[in-house]
Structures are given as C-alpha cells and as structure tokens.
Amino acid sequence: MIDFFIKVKQQKAQNLPFVLYRKPNDIKLVGFFQNNDHLYFAENFEETGFVFAPFEGSQMILIPKNLSVKWEALITSFKENEDSDFTDSEDIQAKEHFEILVQKGIDAIAKGPLKKVVLSRKEIVDLSNFDLVSIFEKLIQSYPTAFCYCWFHPKIGLWMGATPERLLKANNNTFYTMALAGTQKLQGTTEVVWEKKEMEEQQFVTDFILNNLKNLTSEVAVSSPYTLQAGTLAHIKTDIEGVINENSSLKQVVSVLHPTPAVCGLPKEAAKNFIIKNEGYDREYYTGFLGELNKEGFNKEELKSDLYVNLRCMQIKDNQAHLYVGCGITKDSIPEKEWKESVNKSMTMKKVLDLG
DSSP states (O other), rough: OOOHHHHHHHHHHTTEEEEEEEOTTEEEEEEEEESOOOOEOOOOSSSOOOEEOEEESOOEEEEEEGGGEEEEEEOOHHHHOEEEEEEEEOHHHHHOOOHHHHHHHHHHHHHSOOHHHHHHHEEEOOOOOOOOOHHHHHHHHHOSSSSEEEEEEETEEEEEEOOOOOOEEEETTTEEEEEEEEEOOOOOOOOOOOOOHHHHHHHHHHHHHHHHHTEEEEEEOOOOEEEEETTEEEEEEEEEEEEETTHHHHEEEEEEHSOOTTTTSHHHHHHHHHHHSSSOOOOOOTOEEEEEEEEEOSSTTTTEEEEEESEEEEEEEEEEEEEEEEEETTTOOOHHHHHHHHHHHHHHHHHTTTOO
C-alpha cells in the first residue's frame, strides 16, 4: 500500500486527475491515474472508465480507462475505529435556516403535487494540515461497509466520500439497484424500530423505481424492506433486480433512476424544481453518482458497471471542507427532527476529519 499512496501523492503533485476507491466489504483498493489533465465526458455510456456525475446537468466526467494507469493494492489491516458520541456545537443560524427550508417543503407537500422532497444543506469547516492520504486511509478504515472514494480533477476539484447507496450494478443486460430511505442513529444493541413516516418514505422510493423501470426492464424481483447499517446510522433498504430489455440501454436506465427519490423526491421534476428554487446553493456533485463504467469481466464480452449515489461526501477547497447533508421530507416531517438527522449525517465526514 505504501507504493500505491506514493503514486497518489505524485499524481496530486503533478496536478493530474485520479480516483481512488474501495467497494463495500472489500479489501481491494483501486486507483485510476489519468495521464493528462483534459476533461473527458461519458456521453452515451458505452465508454469505459470511472464516471463522476453531478446532481443536475449532463456533464458526466469520465476518467477514461485507455488514458489512465490502473493500480490496485490490498488493504492489509483494519483499525476499526470505535464509534464515539460526538457533541457538535450547534450553529443556531444554520439550524434556523434549515428548519425554515424544511417547513417550506412540508407546506409545499400539503398543497400538492409533491409527495416527498429531499432538502439539504452545506456546512463549511476549516481544516489545518489536511493530508489527503491519511484522511482517505481513515475513511476506508472507518466505513468498511460503504463505497469509499477520493476523486480529483484540477479543473473540478477534490471530493471524498463514504456512501451507503448503490445507484445501479449492471452485468451486460442484468441489473441490480436498491431503494434506500429513512435514517436513524443506532442505539447500542437496541433493535431498530421504524415509524410510519419512514416506512412510507421507503415505499415511495420503491414504487418510483419499479414504475419507472417497467418499460425498460423485465423479470424484476423485489425483496422485503430490511434494516441496513451504515456506520452509526441505520436505513431501510429494498433490493431490486432484473433484466434490461434488448431495445433499452444502460444510459436510459440510469437516466430514469437518477436522481432517485432518496436524494431528490417525488414526483421527480417537481421535487427537483423545488430544490433548485429553494435550497439556496449549488449541490454540484453531491447527490450525483459515480463509479465503474463498462469494466471488462472475466470474458471479453462481459461488461460490468457499478455506480453509487454520492452521499456522505465532502469537497475540499482552500483549506476548508464543504460537507453536504440532506433529509427526506414528507407530510409528517418535523423540522427540528430533520435538523438533528442532518447533524447525525454530518458526523460521517467529521469523524474522519477529527472534528467531532
């Protein structure tokens, strides 16, 4: 792993694009190191490489496989960090601003046609002596069940994250996706109990995915909802898998799924418009998606894509970390509870930065 991270530092010093990532429950670390600083884009999803896409807009950036060196390393030891109860000094102004935003969302849902809207906020914290390699090592040690990544392009910036949510996994014409909603902090060994609001929110997400994929896919199978642990948080998860029709494409399936109701809301366009009009900042790549595009499998004809939703992430800029957190709002939401949920979610990155 030492050689791997020396390569990372050299690439960053040369101001050249790269991505490092580790998949959930895996011990393999992968790096793509681009050999120039050009911006390439995934346009038809027939390209091969690593894609990084925003919440809004069509500029899906690609680190192309054929213009990159790929490195792999095994994570040789795990120093599982014990979860601590952090006390975060509360920013009264940010709390007030977010609670007003949430109430706006609740009011909009009451009027219709919105059923759910995911509202987010950005928190900026100062960093001293930020070291990319040590922070990324801590990230992969702290969140073994998440998709952990560090992505850099000199023309875009530096992003890091540990996301619990897969957007889509595809192997030629078979696909797997998930519906993920509801969040609560784990309380020791106590069994997780979900409220009606959270179960409804989860059903919204599942129904949206199934309804929107029905014309593009077949042989769809759906699991019962179950609890997923992601660090110190729990979510409700449903697994969905099936076959992509011969006359459908991977790009069509991705465009139907993204942005999912778990990061945007329902109906999708109405929720997206509400977010853009009311959140008051640009999400950029937060709640976008990222991952492997058309990686060759064991057989040359086998193409595998594995894409994740960019949650629990931060952008590093000018010795500051821009942390992004959001909450799903329904008619039963309570603004103060949503604020507390957003604070819990911000701890994913604060723990790694030793800010908790």
